[in-house]
Amino acid sequence: MKKSKTFIACFIVPCLIVLAITYFYPVARTLCMSFFKTGSVTAPVSTWTFAGLANFKRIAASPDFRRGLWNMLRIWIFGGVFAIGFSLLFAVILSHKSIRGKHFFRAIIYLPNVISAVAIGNAWLYYVYNYDFGMLNGVLKVFGIEPLKWLGPDLKFGAMIAAAIFGVVGYYMMVFIGGVERIPEDVMEAATLDGANAWQKLTRITLPLLKGTTKTVFTFWTIVAMQFFVWSKVFSPIGTESSTIVPIGYMYEILFGSLQSPEIDIGTGAAVGVLVAAIIMVITSLINRLFKTDDLEL
Template sequence: MIFQDKRYIVLFLAPTMLLLAIFLLYPLGQSVYYSFTDWYNFSNTKHFNGLANYRQLIADPVVGIAFKNTFILVIGAVLLQAGGGLVLALLTDSIKRGFKFFRTVFFFPIVISGTAIGLMFSLIYNYDYGLLNAVMRVFGWGEQVWLTEKSAIYLVLIPILWQYVGFYFVIFLTGMSKIPEEIYESATLDGITGYRRSIYITIPLLRDVIASCLTLATAGALKVFDVVYIVTKGGPLNSSELLSTYMYTKAFNGQNAGYASTIVIAMMVLGIVITVALNRLVKKDAVG
């Protein structure tokens, strides 16, 4: 082997580990520390307050709403982003003509910034000059407020989920291209065709890719901020608040960085729990 001496391995890994420590581990450690302080207004004064921020987190009703909405977003990302990407990849893989066209169309939303997408959908939902109410007026139907307390979180999920379906579509399509054609030929000889080929051949061979996409979808959903903040700013009445938007509000509008750090830790724990659960589910199915 070329790298029999482990010193070479350490030498090549050192820059990556250093960057990881500086930009990930150190900020994470700082956030954990700040979550136990009453750090206000980003001042130089920080006082240790024990578990006060965590008790406030448990008692805060807005955090409950944000947790619920974030969980809805994560489930939506897993089912509609990753799941939708898989379905589109399976359908597109069976198309012989126009393959490149569909691949480009589905991938296109990814190159648009979240800010631009948020602005576009805020205009679509606008009561006075939005696209939806314009269509309602054309057909003689009454105008309505689209972003209400009950509907805001679901309407704001549409652009978020739509933006990244193409991302997972391309990942699954790439994974499917690596499956040996001989396997499909053998399946055809055994009478396994159509949707049965996808269920019994393609999807089982994509388990590792599916597990990776579930992890990416979970992490991506927890990081969503720009679209929600532009479209609703977490409103009306905190009904579309996510942990990310509430953390921003507390840190920069409420000037309570200590409590905002506590929300960050809650986001991290939620992400770890969901990711571990999803990966165990995939591995369990693989064993079964």
């Protein structure tokens, strides 16, 4: 089908303009800003002064930023293990042919993904974890255990991760279900005819064939965990707390919030963004290497 050049241009140019304004230019400018002392956000490039790695050194020396990186790493690891574990478990159960209420359970587990994270976060904060009348302490009371301070300094970080994981499991479950459903029927039939039991089919066929899907989920989680912010903000609404601070929260606080200071400018904030993006790139390319999907890919 031949279409006129004008027609093609009219249809594709708006999309290209959007890409240029929202992605190409901002990414380039953020990269540049991270190496300059820039002043305000609208300061023209001619007034910037080259600062070399000063912005990066400044954030690297900040205890808040280091604490944020450390929290981010722990969110990535612990959150990753539990989020992928639960979503894989639910995916395997809910892709079984004769499970009852398949669609209902899928929809319920996916539900937190369509709700505002701020709203669910507040439900956790003010109901589930509440010291006086909360759900968890209510359960503890039934077993005669003393109530716990879930939002105290010791448990807050774990409480925050648990709430965040609860929110994402449904999404990864759906990705895994997509992977399970792409496994050819005849492979399973052959295994059944050869007398494989359910456990053998799971460990010898399903899981190895899910390698590619696991890579996808792991990559998604990495991108989410490195940009972790909403939950941190909901769990410490007033300012920063060392138990919940994350790099993006740090960026927000130095630019707009409680950590503003004269020597910190937009350039410093840009440096945080560049660093986080670099970490994401390094880790996702490592994941790509580690999960080299060869002939097993479906």
